[in-house]
Amino acid sequence: MPHTVRAVVARAKGEPVSIEAIEVPDPGPGEVLVAVQACGVCHTDLHYREGAINDDFPFLLGHEASGIIEEVGEGVTNVAPGDFVILNWRAVCGSCRACRRGRPWYCFDTLNAAQKMTLDGVELSPALGIGAFAEKTLVAAGQATKVDPTASPEAAGLVGCGVMAGLGAAMNTGGVGRGDSVAVFGCGGVGNAAIAGARLAGAHTIIGIDIDAGKLDLAREFGATHTIDSSS
Template identity: 70%
Template structure:
């Protein structure tokens, strides 16, 4: 066992604390990873606010990259010294989804069996089964995805959640390709990543929708061909107009990605898509939100698909190395998502900046 420093949320809405944490030696199928960088994701704030569950205290942080320090019995995926991005989809290989070849939908993803604890023995609940605002963390070995060690940790770690969710919503869930149009509603970190994914897929036009000029500018830098300030114009009509200019007869975008997680913007996405178009929900709603009232004839008459995107429907072992290679080639600017690098003691201040929409990502560098 080792003792290291980490950031916890002890109670609902309480300020986070930097405390000493006991990290067990890895057991069978587990690994200890020295964390080099970890992004401050909105999901961590949800944990602190009690919006995920009430299993306090939480060890926060999950968008992380680092180096494997040690592994337990039976681990073959990674070895000490490997540079890895952590993921929360360690596939089981045995459930119905895995057996039919849909590993990205694994119904039984797993985490480390042992628990990290406070000095008094109180067990911690690691965010998304990872817990990476810490000097070293214990995870299931399947949560470690080996990537090119030349990648910058602060950028690479962002694939662990938000950036992968956005890129995957465009490429995996939305199945964007050349000759198809895309619109992204909500241009925070996940939405801007969806824009980047649409650009990688060759979609055109790529329409970014938000009410914040800075976020629309960020989307433009990542590949948006058009921007829409939805505080000034009707975004549904504007998306339709832009798409009709490009493709004669188009009644909206082929794929509309909702990256806010609200009924109002989901309804906009529903009506902003073309006939037989696809809506992809990647924004995370709260438990009290419901699907807005829609005439059933509109659901039937427009055809197409209404999808949810879990983690960008990614398979980390397939997608992380590919995206890191694109980053190393200069074709995917992961560095653009890193607004600031901060110390582990600055997480609470980063939550405040996130709340005000001042950053795409603050990244804790250890």
């Protein structure tokens, strides 16, 4: 039986978002139903509302989230009801050339939930395949990663977007290695995650560059060895 929940929806380009009652299906094969505990606000959500991603309105916003697995569909083995999870953009296939080479971030055949959540019978487009500005959301099982249940839901949710974007930029795309020198321009959430990734990868010199002194203070906490205030 579908679940009726409250959610934040962008109905049309540039219009104010609204809280609506939407329908979320029971999970089908390879899908999970997640009771959302926390969801961060990412600038990407604004891009969706402004039509800068695509024109597939209405959008169910939100993607930087954590929650509790409520139900699982047939064949799901990686998570179980009651598990605390973070949500990620897409489930990698595990079998394409990129996945077989150990580079799943380049997966050619990522997955989202096959079933659609709806508003008044109209299919919703979930932001980044998640749509977590809702009391519950439906995702592919591979989009849910089990984490320590004692973690703060608000902090854990950030891992699914800003943290993995920054860490991945440094450790995967950038290929930072031991002894390297790295400069990171912009020390917000993603930038500081890149600084942390560079530190984990063993970089020797990590320079954080920003116009905000407070962000530069945070950059040092995340591992910057040097900072530059580019406002002066």
